[in-house]
Amino acid sequence: MGQDDLKPDPEREAWRAKRSQLPDRPVDFTSLSGLELAELYTPEDLSGFDYGRDLGYPGRYPYTRGVQTNMYRGRLWTMRQFAGFACAAESNARYKFLLERGTSGLSVAFDMPTIMGYDSDHPRACGEVGRVGVAIDSLADMETLFAGIPLDRVSTSMTINAPAPVIWAMYIATAERQGVSPGKLTGTIQNDILKEYMAQKSWIFPPEPSLRLITDIFAFAADFVPHWNTVSISGYHIREAGSTAAQELAFTLADGFAYVEAGIKAGLSVDRFAPRLSFFFNSHIDFFEEIAKMRAARRIWARHMKEKYGARDPHSLLLRFHTQTAGCSLTAQQPENNVVRTAYQALAAVLAGTQSLHTNSLDEVLALPTEKAVQIALRTQQIIAHETGVTNVIDPLAGSYFVESLTNRMEEEAERYFAEIERRGGVIAAIDQNFFQQEIADAAYRFQQAVDNGRRIVVGVNDFVDPAENIDIELLRIDPAVERDQVERLHQLRTGRDNLTVGEKLDDLRQAAEGTANLMPFILAAARVYATEGEIIQVFREVFGEYREKPVF
Amino acid sequence: MTVRKIRVLMAKPGLDGHDRGVRVIARGLRDAGMEVVYTGLHQTAEQVVTAAVQEDVDVVGLSILSGAHMTFFPRVNELLRERGAGDIMVIGGGTIPEADIRELKEKGWAAEIFTPGTSLEKIVGWIQANVKV
Numbered sequence: 001m002g003q004d005d006l007k008p009d010p011e012r013e014a015w016r017a018k019r020s021q022l023p024d025r026p027v028d029f030t031s032l033s034g035l036e037l038a039e040l041y042t043p044e045d046l047s048g049f050d051y052g053r054d055l056g057y058p059g060r061y062p063y064t065r066g067v068q069t070n071m072y073r074g075r076l077w078t079m080r081q082f083a084g085f086a087c088a089a090e091s092n093a094r095y096k097f098l099l100e101r102g103t104s105g106l107s108v109a110f111d112m113p114t115i116m117g118y119d120s121d122h123p124r125a126c127g128e129v130g131r132v133g134v135a136i137d138s139l140a141d142m143e144t145l146f147a148g149i150p151l152d153r154v155s156t157s158m159t160i161n162a163p164a165p166v167i168w169a170m171y172i173a174t175a176e177r178q179g180v181s182p183g184k185l186t187g188t189i190q191n192d193i194l195k196e197y198m199a200q201k202s203w204i205f206p207p208e209p210s211l212r213l214i215t216d217i218f219a220f221a222a223d224f225v226p227h228w229n230t231v232s233i234s235g236y237h238i239r240e241a242g243s244t245a246a247q248e249l250a251f252t253l254a255d256g257f258a259y260v261e262a263g264i265k266a267g268l269s270v271d272r273f274a275p276r277l278s279f280f281f282n283s284h285i286d287f288f289e290e291i292a293k294m295r296a297a298r299r300i301w302a303r304h305m306k307e308k309y310g311a312r313d314p315h316s317l318l319l320r321f322h323t324q325t326a327g328c329s330l331t332a333q334q335p336e337n338n339v340v341r342t343a344y345q346a347l348a349a350v351l352a353g354t355q356s357l358h359t360n361s362l363d364e365v366l367a368l369p370t371e372k373a374v375q376i377a378l379r380t381q382q383i384i385a386h387e388t389g390v391t392n393v394i395d396p397l398a399g400s401y402f403v404e405s406l407t408n409r410m411e412e413e414a415e416r417y418f419a420e421i422e423r424r425g426g427v428i429a430a431i432d433q434n435f436f437q438q439e440i441a442d443a444a445y446r447f448q449q450a451v452d453n454g455r456r457i458v459v460g461v462n463d464f465v466d467p468a469e470n471i472d473i474e475l476l477r478i479d480p481a482v483e484r485d486q487v488e489r490l491h492q493l494r495t496g497r498d499n500l501t502v503g504e505k506l507d508d509l510r511q512a513a514e515g516t517a518n519l520m521p522f523i524l525a526a527a528r529v530y531a532t533e534g535e536i537i538q539v540f541r542e543v544f545g546e547y548r549e550k551p552v553f
Numbered sequence: 554m555t556v557r558k559i560r561v562l563m564a565k566p567g568l569d570g571h572d573r574g575v576r577v578i579a580r581g582l583r584d585a586g587m588e589v590v591y592t593g594l595h596q597t598a599e600q601v602v603t604a605a606v607q608e609d610v611d612v613v614g615l616s617i618l619s620g621a622h623m624t625f626f627p628r629v630n631e632l633l634r635e636r637g638a639g640d641i642m643v644i645g646g647g648t649i650p651e652a653d654i655r656e657l658k659e660k661g662w663a664a665e666i667f668t669p670g671t672s673l674e675k676i677v678g679w680i681q682a683n684v685k686v
Contacts, residue, residue: 112568127624201570461670551593553576
């Protein structure tokens with residue numbers, strides 16, 4: 001609505017007249033993502049606002065106010081710290097450290113060879129084993145990773161994408177060894193390959209066979225692991241790669257719709273798999289923009305699922321999400337300030353109604369976090385939960401002229417992107433056209449230029465710099481012996497197992513992959529007899545081929 | 554006399570897919586008038602060195618955020634020397650701890666390392682001052 005349409009209001013005119021005489025500070029009043037913001041929001045910014053249609057009640061359509069009826073009065077969000085490094089035994093010790101200190105769910109970080117489907121003794125794994133997460137080569141490593149942790153009593157999130165079905169099979173097999181039936185397992189596999197092509201870039205196979213593996217997981221979970229979140233549709237990495245908040249929102253939900261369409265195309269009814277789709281957002285440093293993004297996400301998802309995809313089960317309409325604070329907002333300079341950044345980001349996620357939360361540690365910009373840094377990060381969440389009082393009231397910012405207006409704007413921006421993606425022939429076609437990759441690269445470059453020319457201040461980096469600073473904090477070091485030992489364990493495994501059976505199971509898997517059967521039972525059969533991740537993935541590499549990017553900058 | 558443009562190969566060795574930094578730097582160097590080639594992701598040290606020799610670059614920039622820098626910097630240097638291209642300068646960036654930076658520079662495996670938060674201007678200025686064409 002333009003200002004000329006407004007009814008006369010002498011108070012407003014008086015304010016405006018006075019305000020126009022006052023100078024602004026010489027900076028851009030834009031959001032982190034570059035949105036122009038008014039200095040004041042009033043009821044006029046919400047003309048046409050309809051409480052029932054636009055917000056509704058918590059746990060009620062369109063879920064803008066939250067997916068649970070009583071939100072944090074019933075249960076707090078899950079405090080879930082992403083961790084994993086070196087070997088399975090060391091990571092197991094870190095999980096026990098976190099569980100003893102009140103973390104309520106585990107979150108496994110894998111090393112790059114595991115993420116890319118290479119065993120620790122593959123030439124491409126050299127120098128990378130156990131560096132950015134834990135090395136898992138076979139069921140034997142998975143058994144060690146969860147030794148002494150009853151899998152029917154924790155929920156586990158695993159950040160694994162291209163090899164997700166293999167790692168998930170090893171987890172299910174580990175539970176079987178513990179005497180826990182798959183039906184009792186709760187947790188999440190990230191399993192979001194589309195954002196890999198867009199942003200995170202840890203792909204193995206081309207999109208089509210990747211989507212087949214994903215829909216096989218949907219069907220298998222619906223039958224045997226009904227409480228498992230089969231995919232965590234992730235904006236986090238899109239944002240970390242440099243996107244704006246609106247791009248993160250739009251591209252993530254577009255990926256979600258693409259999975260829904262793939263499931264339907266694979267012959268599954270939408271309500272059979274949609275309730276197990278979950279989401280993962282970034283909480284960056286622009287406080288209100290993040291809250292608006294997450295509130296808009298719930299409303300958009302519910303509307304599309306109901307109106308476009310015909311979902312009838314209310315659980316299919318719920319956008320449940322995990323949040324991680326923005327790693328890319330952390331600074332190597334004056335790293336202690338990262339505690340403060342993370343706290344604001346975590347607060348935004350809580351005010352937006354997240355279901356689980358990871359808070360980054362202050363040293364993560366430099367290396368994997370130390371125990372001390374991880375503890376501060378976890379305590380940050382506990383302070384928000386138990387001291388600040390923000391959990392008393394559900395969706396407390398609802399009705400704010402600014403927050404509702406920004407929430408609407410996020411939804412409009414997302415719808416514009418959906419139309420553009422549709423025009424390009426859908427998500428996979430747009431990936432082929434480098435559309436997302438270029439949009440994200442452009443946004444990242446714009447942001448860097450704004451920092452470089454000082455239009456955007458990053459404390460300690462381009463202003464308030466400590467010239468005498470010597471960044472010397474204690475860092476977690478990964479001993480090079482980790483790689484040697486892991487390779488040694490793998491060689492022992494290969495000589496000690498029943499290789500005849502392993503060969504048979506891999507042959508069965510290859511035949512299944514060449515046909516159209518659901519691949520999960522075959523992967524599980526191979527995992528149970530200690531076929532390695534690399535061996536199973538190699539079968540798929542040969543049958544499905546590998547994806548190649550067209551590098552742009 | 555025309556001055557030849559500085560030629561740079563920006564490379565992502567190893568398995569890590571974090572390419573935000575390398576792409577921003579590649580674009581910044583190009584905007585500063587250099588000729589920039591970007592390898593794309595998931596390169597082996599051999600692929601990086603082959604590209605550097607084929608493209609006849611003055612400088613190779615390695616972007617590593619996976620903790621594998623103490624493997625890749627020595628390897629790329631060694632292969633460059635084997636290929637008779639030891640004159641190509643190697644620089645880098647990423648999440649690389651201070652102690653490792655000291656070692657990389659002392660052993661001559663990296664002429665300079667730029668850590669997170671470094672401005673484009675600083676990187677451009679450093680290359681212009683240190684690369685002779």
